[in-house]
Amino acid sequence: MKALAKERLIFALDVDSFAEAEKWVRQLHRQVGLFKVGKQLFTRCGPQVVEMVRREGGSVFLDLKYHDIPNTVAMATVEACRLGVRMVNVHALGGREMMTRTVAEVDRVAPRGHAERPLLLAVTILTSSTEATLQEIGIDRSVREMVPRLAKMAQEAGMDGVVASPQEVDLIRAACGPDFAIVTPGVRPGFASLDDQKRVTTPGEAITAGADYLVIGRPISAAADPVAAAELILDEMSAALQAR
Ligand code: C5P
Numbered sequence: 738m739k740a741l742a743k744e745r746l747i748f749a750l751d752v753d754s755f756a757e758a759e760k761w762v763r764q765l766h767r768q769v770g771l772f773k774v775g776k777q778l779f780t781r782c783g784p785q786v787v788e789m790v791r792r793e794g795g796s797v798f799l800d801l802k803y804h805d806i807p808n809t810v811a812m813a814t815v816e817a818c819r820l821g822v823r824m825v826n827v828h829a830l831g832g833r834e835m836m837t838r839t840v841a842e843v844d845r846v847a848p849r850g851h852a853e854r855p856l857l858l859a860v861t862i863l864t865s866s867t868e869a870t871l872q873e874i875g876i877d878r879s880v881r882e883m884v885p886r887l888a889k890m891a892q893e894a895g896m897d898g899v900v901a902s903p904q905e906v907d908l909i910r911a912a913c914g915p916d917f918a919i920v921t922p923g924v925r926p927g928f929a930s931l932d933d934q935k936r937v938t939t940p941g942e943a944i945t946a947g948a949d950y951l952v953i954g955r956p957i958s959a960a961a962d963p964v965a966a967a968e969l970i971l972d973e974m975s976a977a978l979q980a981r
Pocket of ligand 1: 749751775863864865901902922923924932934952953954955956
C-alpha cells in the first residue's frame, strides 16, 4: 500500500532555482512519485528541470494551466507530452473546443495506453476565486455550481481528470463518476502549520473523500525532517487507501 501511496503523492517544487529543485528531488524521490513543476520554476529553468526530475527517478506534473485558443493549447500540450511528463493541465474555462482539440492532438502523438501518454487534467475554478470574483467577470453562478459543470464538460471533452479543492471532491465524484482522476492541493497533515491555506483536509480525509492524488508542498519542505514528514504522510495515505 505504501508503494501505491507513493505513486499518489505529488510534491510541489515551489522553488526558484534548478539547484534547489534538484536537491528536493534527490532527497524525496524514494517517498514521492511525482514532482509538480509550476510556472515559476518552468519559466526560470525550462524543460531541463523536467529532464532532471525524470533522470532522478521521479515523474512530473507540469502545472502550467494552459488557457488560450484551441490550437495553441493543443500544440503546447503536445510539446508537454514530448517532454515525457506524467500529468499536464489546462483551464476548463478555455472551453469545450479547446479541450476536445487538445485531447485529439495528444491522441495523435501519444494514444491512450501509450507509455508516454500523460494524464490530461483540467482546472475548474481556481480556489482563490470567490463568488465575487466570478460576478466581476460576468459569471452569475456559484462556485459549487460551476465546479461540477466544468468538470463534467472536461470529462465529455475526453480529459482524464481535474485539479480541485478537497471540499469539491464529492461534487465532482457525483458529476463524473469513479473513473475520473481528482488531484487535490490544500492538504495539511495534523503535524503541519496551515501556512496560507484556509480550507484544508488531512491526507487521510482527502483520500477517504475520493481524491486520487495529493499535492503537498510546505508540510514536507518546511518540516525539520522532510523525509520523515513524507513517510508520515505516506502512512496516513496508505491507511486511508486500505480502508477505501
Ligand atoms: O505548500 P502547499 O502544500 O500549500 O503547496 C500546495 C501547492 O498546490 C502549491 O504549489 C500551490 O500553488 C498549489 N495549489 C494550491 N491550491 C490550489 C491550486 C494549487 O495550493 N487551489
